Amino acid sequence: GIQVEQSPPDLILQEGANSTLRCNFSDSVNNLQWFHQNPWGQLINLFYIPSGTKQNGRLSATTVATERYSLLYISSSQTTDSGVYFCAVLNYLEGSRLTFGEGTQLTVNP
Amino acid sequence: DTEVTQTPKHLVMGMTNKKSLKCEQHMGHRAMYWYKQKAKKPPELMFVYSYEKLSINESVPSRFSPECPNSSLLNLHLHALQPEDSALYLCASSLTQRSTEKLFFGSGTQLSVL
Numbered sequence: 380g381i382q383v384e385q386s387p388p389d390l391i392l393q394e395g396a397n398s399t400l401r402c403n404f405s406d407s408v409n410n411l412q413w414f415h416q417n418p419w420g421q422l423i424n425l426f427y428i429p430s431g432t433k434q435n436g437r438l439s440a441t442t443v444a445t446e447r448y449s450l451l452y453i454s455s456s457q458t459t460d461s462g463v464y465f466c467a468v469l470n471y472l473e474g475s476r477l478t479f480g481e482g483t484q485l486t487v488n489p
Numbered sequence: 490d491t492e493v494t495q496t497p498k499h500l501v502m503g504m505t506n507k508k509s510l511k512c513e514q515h516m517g518h519r520a521m522y523w524y525k526q527k528a529k530k531p532p533e534l535m536f537v538y539s540y541e542k543l544s545i546n547e548s549v550p551s552r553f554s555p556e557c558p559n560s561s562l563l564n565l566h567l568h569a570l571q572p573e574d575s576a577l578y579l580c581a582s583s584l585t586q587r588s589t590e591k592l593f594f595g596s597g598t599q600l601s602v603l
Contacts, residue, residue, distance in 0.1 A: 410589055420577050422532070422594035429589070465531055471588040475520075475545065479531035 381406045381470050385480035392456050392487050400451040400483045402466030410469035410477070411442055413451050417462045425451070425464075456487045492516075495580050495595035503603050504570060510598045512563040512580030518593075520586040521563040523555060524579040526597070532579055538563060539586040570602045 382405035392398055402411070413425040426433050426440040428449065433440050437456075442449040453460055463484050467477040493514045502508050512521065520539050524532035537545035538557040546555075552574075554566040563580055577597045583590035 412592060414594075419596070420526075420579075420599065421596045422579065422581075424591055424593055427591040467531075467592075469588050475537060475586045475588060476534055477592065482531055484529075 380473055381408070381468060381478050383466060383468055383478050383480035385464075385466055385483050387483060388481065389484045390486070392485070394456060394458060394487055394489050396456050396487075397452070397454045398456060398485070400453070400464050400466075400485075402449040402451070402468075402480055404447050404449075404466075404468045406447070406470050407444065408447075408468040409471045411449055412467045412477070413440055413449070414465045414467065415460075415462055416465065416482075417459075422465070453485075456485075458487050458489055461485055461487045493580055493582055493593050493595035495578075495598055497598060498596065499599050499601075501601045501603060502567065502570065504572075506570075507566070507568045509567065510565040510578055510580075510600075512565075512595055513561055514582045514593070515561055516582065516584075516593070517560075518582035518584050519560060520583045520590070521557060522581040522583075522592070523563070523565050524581060524594075526577040526579055536565075537586060544586060567600075570600075572602050575600055575602045 384403045430444040437454045439452045463482040466480045523535040526532045536555045541557045556564040579597045580595040
């Protein structure tokens with residue numbers, strides 16, 4: 380099946396810093412989503428982005444499907460950005476099962 | 490309303506108990522999912538319902554029994570669980586089970602099996 384690798388596994392920032400999280404995948408995809416899981420367990424869908432670039436406030440994401448990677452940018456980080464960021468992908472030939480990466484644990488210190 | 494609601498938020502049960510987890514969405518989504526998540530790991534798919542019919546069972550032990558009474562509700566019935574079943578159980582929904590849909594998660598039920 381499709382493999383998903385996220386980097387870095389852990390990231391510690393000071394409030395106000397910028398960061399880039401990466402998601403590499405091993406095969407073509409027709410669905411790629413970024414999620415944020417807060418410390419209380421809630422998984423929030425940040426972006427549905429199988430290709431191209433999207434922005435939502437301080438967050439933006441870019442997927443280069445031909446090169447099989449996606450990037451999540453967080454600018455001017457805040458303590459509320461802390462948590463785990465998951466990338467999840469789906470190749471339509473594998474049905475409806477999203478494959479999740481292992482996540483990036485982000486800690487933003489005040 | 491872009492919310493998936495799960496109850497209860499926390500559950501402690503013994504190995505001989507029977508309990509149920511509940512999930513509700515009012516977004517008109519026709520695909521609903523149960524995931525299991527262990528600490529510091531990504532969610533793992535357990536079941537998928539599409540148009541109220543079970544379409545995917547990821548070889549989950551029979552002590553977990555899903556039910557979809559209608560298009561808005563999803564239950565997970567638990568019986569004779571083991572301590573290793575302790576985990577965060579997440580419900581999710583999407584418009585359909587098509588491969589291009591966006592997934593929305595509930596806040597989960599933290600289950601402890603004693």
